[in-house]
Amino acid sequence: MKIIKAGNDVFSFDYYIIFLLMLSSFLIPDYFMRMIPAFGMSLTFLSLSISLLYIALNYKKVDLLVILGVNIYLIWFLITTFITNRANVVPYLFQEWKTFILCFVVSCIVHEKKVNKVAFIRVIRDVTLIFFILNLMLSIIYRNGIPNGNMVFNGGIDSYYLYGNVNAMVRAIFPGILCSMLLDKMHKQNLSVSTFIFFSGFIFIFLYVYHMMTGLLALVVLVLWCTFKNVILKHFKLIYSLYILIISFVQFGILQLANIGNGWITSVALFLGKSTDFSGRYYVWRRALLLFKQSPEFGWGFINYENLKALILNGYGAHNYILDTAINGGYIGIILFIGIILMPLFMLRIDFVTNQQYLLLGGWVSLLTMLISEPLRGWEFLFVPILCCVLIMNRTNYQKDRLLKISN
Numbered sequence: 001m002k003i004i005k006a007g008n009d010v011f012s013f014d015y016y017i018i019f020l021l022m023l024s025s026f027l028i029p030d031y032f033m034r035m036i037p038a039f040g041m042s043l044t045f046l047s048l049s050i051s052l053l054y055i056a057l058n059y060k061k062v063d064l065l066v067i068l069g070v071n072i073y074l075i076w077f078l079i080t081t082f083i084t085n086r087a088n089v090v091p092y093l094f095q096e097w098k099t100f101i102l103c104f105v106v107s108c109i110v111h112e113k114k115v116n117k118v119a120f121i122r123v124i125r126d127v128t129l130i131f132f133i134l135n136l137m138l139s140i141i142y143r144n145g146i147p148n149g150n151m152v153f154n155g156g157i158d159s160y161y162l163y164g165n166v167n168a169m170v171r172a173i174f175p176g177i178l179c180s181m182l183l184d185k186m187h188k189q190n191l192s193v194s195t196f197i198f199f200s201g202f203i204f205i206f207l208y209v210y211h212m213m214t215g216l217l218a219l220v221v222l223v224l225w226c227t228f229k230n231v232i233l234k235h236f237k238l239i240y241s242l243y244i245l246i247i248s249f250v251q252f253g254i255l256q257l258a259n260i261g262n263g264w265i266t267s268v269a270l271f272l273g274k275s276t277d278f279s280g281r282y283y284v285w286r287r288a289l290l291l292f293k294q295s296p297e298f299g300w301g302f303i304n305y306e307n308l309k310a311l312i313l314n315g316y317g318a319h320n321y322i323l324d325t326a327i328n329g330g331y332i333g334i335i336l337f338i339g340i341i342l343m344p345l346f347m348l349r350i351d352f353v354t355n356q357q358y359l360l361l362g363g364w365v366s367l368l369t370m371l372i373s374e375p376l377r378g379w380e381f382l383f384v385p386i387l388c389c390v391l392i393m394n395r396t397n398y399q400k401d402r403l404l405k406i407s408n
Contacts, residue, residue, distance in 0.1 A: 003115060008187040011118040019123040022050040022105070026098060026381060027127040029135070029162040029172065051101045058108040063392045067103045069343065070388045073336035074099060074380060077328045081301025092302040098381035106389040110396055118186070121179045128176025129194050135162040135169060136201045139209050169205070170215030171367075171374060171382055173198065177219075178363040178386070181226075185355050214373050218366040225362035233358070236350050243365060244341060250372055251322050258285035258323075281319045281373060287311065288318035292326040299330035317377035324377040341368065343391065352397040360390045 002013040025033070025040075025047035033040030055062065068075075074096055081092055109120050138161060163169040180195045202219065206212055225232065232239050257278075277283065291300070291311050309315035317324045325333045344361065353361070367383040370376065376383070 006122075008189075009118055009122060009183065010115060011122055012113075012115045013119075015112075015116045016119040016123060018050065018054070019120045020127070022047055022054060023123055023127070026102065027124065027131070027176075029131055030164055030168075031162040048097065048101065051105055055101070055104045055108060058111075061108045061111040062104055063107045063110075063395065066388055066391045066395065067100075067107060070340055070384055070391070071100060071103060073325065073329060073333055073340060074384075076333055076336055077299075077302055080298045080329055080333070084295060084298050084301050096380065099384050102381050102385040103388045106385050107392050110389065110392050118183075121182055124175055125179040125183060125194060128173055129180070129197065131162060132169075132173050132176065132198065132201060136205065138162065139205055143209060168375075170202075170212050170218070171370060171376060171379055173202075174218070174363065174367060175382060175386075177222075178360065181359055182356055185359055214370050218369045221369050222362050222366040225365060226359065229358060233350060233353065236348070237345055240345060240365070243368075247368055247372065251320075254285060254320060254323075254372065255289065257282060258289040278373065284312050284314045284318055285320060285323060287313055288320070288323040288327055292323065292330070295330060296326075297330045297332070299326060299328050299333055301328060303327070314375070316375040319373055319375050321371035321374075321376050328377075340387070343387065347391055348394050349398050352394055352401065354393070354397065357390050357393050360386055360393075364390065 004011055004013045004016070025044045028043065033043070078093060078096075109117060112120070142161075161169060163172045177195070177198045180192060180198055184190070184192050184195055199219070202212075202215070206216055278285075303311070305315035308317070312318060312327075318327065322334065322337075325337045329336065344364075348361075364383065364386045367376075367386070
């Protein structure tokens with residue numbers, strides 16, 4: 001095994017290449033995958049094959065209990081797809097494979113040697129950073145999106161960037177930001193060049209291209225989470241509960257708006273400089289709520305892009321993850337997902353939370369902010385594995401401590 005020293009990082013070059021091939025289909029923007037479909041399919045097949053092989057070779061490290069726990073609501077979606085629609089679940093299982101696979105992978109990574117863990121983190125940071133810089137350059141050149149020509153999606157969609165629309169960029173680069181900050185923590189750096197590029201680049205796009213308010217709020221939450229670490233750890237259950245209550249209160253306002261067409265949430269929109277219909281989201285939310293009411297117990301399961309667009313005016317989902325969950329899984333799906341949100345309150349042992357776990361937990365909390373108004377349905381692989389990783393790391397530390405006490 002070849003060990004490489006790059007800056008402050010010491011990592012396995014062999015594992016870096018393996019993880020690069022394994023994670024390529026997760027990290028390369030959709031733009032390139034769609035531009036050359038054969039390339040996208042080949043890369044996906046390669047990524048899936050290497051991931052399955054890696055999991056098979058490390059199956060003893062898998063924490064199946066946590067993996068099933070954080071994915072239970074997605075499993076319910078597959079069940080209700082068959083029950084409600086009598087639909088073939090295979091296409092939707094293929095759609096969700098990234099989330100399931102990544103949870104298995106991070107379960108194994110937790111138990112790897114440090115040089116291998118660093119290789120994994122660097123791959124996510126490096127690939128995301130490269131494409132983010134490229135996307136930033138294109139945003140400067142093409143303020144209104146990449147024009148029609150060679151560099152477009154199939155179908156000739158303009159006013160889009162490498163990650164799709166500008167909001168899609170935020171969700172895509174978040175794992176890269178977290179991994180860059182993780183490496184900073186490992187090296188006891190306050191702010192590395194890569195982390196600075198991520199934050200400054202985001203601010204530039206926010207100021208000069210498009211006001212990604214939800215993304216900005218998520219980053220602000222992450223910065224506050226890191227700044228007030230001692231206070232948050234001391235009062236974790238109280239602060240986490242209050243944050244969930246705030247998110248729930250905003251969600252209630254959105255449901256009120258979708259149901260009666262008005263409410264206090266419109267004042268929030270005006271305060272944030274948004275239109276009272278939340279950039280057209282109101283019409284999608286209203287249609288999504290009406291669709292949910294037609295099958296409230298079990299939901300409709302997974303619905304393909306064309307049908308969903310016809311039903312709620314947007315094929316990517318309701319721009320609100322709770323409404324998406326309601327459509328897919330009904331009341332049962334909502335209850336299961338709320339249970340997952342509450343898992344840190346009951347499963348985390350705060351005394352065993354390391355700096356890395358704390359930062360990842362901050363990433364999870366920040367992404368909960370984005371669930372309010374961003375289309376994250378189908379992108380669960382960007383946030384579910386983060387919670388999975390935190391819980392497994394914490395559980396592993398606790399078990400090691402118990403074994404050590406028993407042996408003494």
